[in-house]
Amino acid sequence: MADTIYALSSGAPPAGIGVIRISGPRAGEALSRMAGGLPPARSPRLRIVRNGEGEALDQALVMWFEGPNTATGDDLAEIHCHGGRAVVAALLAALSSIDGLREAEPGEFTRRAFSNGRIDLAEAEGLADLLSAETELQRRGALLAAGGNLSRQIEGWRDRVLGLAASIEAVIDFADEDDVSLPASFSRELDELIGEIRATSQRPATERLRDGIRVVLAGPPNAGKSSLFNALLSDDAAIVTSEAGTTRDVLERPVSIGGVPLVLVDTAGMRDSGAGAIEEMGIERARKEVANGHIVLWLGAPDELPFGAIQISAKSDLGGGQSEGLEVSAVTGFGLSELTDMLVEKAREILPPVDQIAFNRRQREWAQTAAQSLEAVDTHSDLLIAAENLRAARRALDRLVGRDSTEEMLDALFGRFCIGK
Numbered sequence: 001m002a003d004t005i006y007a008l009s010s011g012a013p014p015a016g017i018g019v020i021r022i023s024g025p026r027a028g029e030a031l032s033r034m035a036g037g038l039p040p041a042r043s044p045r046l047r048i049v050r051n052g053e054g055e056a057l058d059q060a061l062v063m064w065f066e067g068p069n070t071a072t073g074d075d076l077a078e079i080h081c082h083g084g085r086a087v088v089a090a091l092l093a094a095l096s097s098i099d100g101l102r103e104a105e106p107g108e109f110t111r112r113a114f115s116n117g118r119i120d121l122a123e124a125e126g127l128a129d130l131l132s133a134e135t136e137l138q139r140r141g142a143l144l145a146a147g148g149n150l151s152r153q154i155e156g157w158r159d160r161v162l163g164l165a166a167s168i169e170a171v172i173d174f175a176d177e178d179d180v181s182l183p184a185s186f187s188r189e190l191d192e193l194i195g196e197i198r199a200t201s202q203r204p205a206t207e208r209l210r211d212g213i214r215v216v217l218a219g220p221p222n223a224g225k226s227s228l229f230n231a232l233l234s235d236d237a238a239i240v241t242s243e244a245g246t247t248r249d250v251l252e253r254p255v256s257i258g259g260v261p262l263v264l265v266d267t268a269g270m271r272d273s274g275a276g277a278i279e280e281m282g283i284e285r286a287r288k289e290v291a292n293g294h295i296v297l298w299l300g301a302p303d304e305l306p307f308g309a310i311q312i313s314a315k316s317d318l319g320g321g322q323s324e325g326l327e328v329s330a331v332t333g334f335g336l337s338e339l340t341d342m343l344v345e346k347a348r349e350i351l352p353p354v355d356q357i358a359f360n361r362r363q364r365e366w367a368q369t370a371a372q373s374l375e376a377v378d379t380h381s382d383l384l385i386a387a388e389n390l391r392a393a394r395r396a397l398d399r400l401v402g403r404d405s406t407e408e409m410l411d412a413l414f415g416r417f418c419i420g421k
């Protein structure tokens, strides 16, 4: 019999309310003991909640959901108590003293939902992204996956693969009879399916949305990189001084601008001579950041503009700067809103499209495997091989939504969740 687990599912106390979840075969018994009997299923009731000694701990809203149609697939109870530290601690202590109950591991409620078939892996991954979403775009992207849109799309593709396989099997099974052949639409349906899977796979991976677009500020020492970095962040995260070579290492800060997740990266000033050993290491890292950045802002001379970088003319308030590039001043704020508008626009171009499903890297690999298997289907040669390729495509789509996923993969995914989720 599975353990019965419990945890505080709402945020850290103190808070207005605290939601404690209990999931597993003894959830009903535990709630009944503490709340003086079970409330009717799915109907909240206000009850005095007591510990094993009968001492009143709080007056709370209690709810009872009988499995398997619950969030976890188990029997599930919820206690919505006052969110004070001592109240929550007393309720958790009372639960810990009940036999057969133990505190939940991070992500364990969601893992139960997955193993009980309430959600698939794509939905669980979406949920993990939704919980860590900090910007509007991240929220919208993750909600599509968590809400099952991605899974429904995969299910649709899987059904179409099964349909194609059925046509092939029919021809194989009735090979002796002349009048059984593949439907005329077979090749068209196959090509359409491959096209859809390929198109979705080509969208930027959702990790890019999760991790943010790296905006790298680069240029020679004293160009004004750290000042611009601070102006964009509107805080004093970077050290700003007039001494050349102050920023010796790479400093990065995630920031949400216009709902778009960006990671601003300040780098050491690049110069060819006169740099000490430590500064040299910073310059090396700066070069790497320039190479890896999604967007690179160049605050140096136009004739040294790195490939793909955007020319910025910094310290525009001083005048006499180079005339090329977007003029900005960290001191007066001139040009900053144009700069952020441009960053948001460029970032949106390289992020997964809003309101369309997109894959993470793991999902994309399986989608590409499925597409490859479908592309190998050749109805003009041995149909047994075509049938095997269709089976391989179906298996790849199954893997994508987590049918037969490995324990390590699940540990890694559910470890990303917090306790109580």
Ligand SMILES: Nc1nc2c(ncn2[C@@H]2O[C@H](COP(=O)(O)OP(=O)(O)OP(=O)(O)O)[C@@H](O)[C@H]2O)c(=O)[nH]1
Pocket (backbone or CB within 6 Å): 219, 220, 221, 222, 223, 224, 225, 226, 227, 228, 239, 240, 241, 242, 243, 244, 245, 246, 247, 248, 267, 268, 269, 270, 314, 315, 316, 317, 318, 328, 329, 330, 331, 332
């Ligand atoms: N007038 C004016 N001065 C600026 C502006 N931006 C930066 N400065 C000054 O220029 C000097 C260098 O600025 P930083 O932001 O430290 O330059 P950096 O490119 O990060 O320099 P390193 O860390 O050496 O690579 C400082 O004295 C800043 O106050 C600006 O927009 N206008």
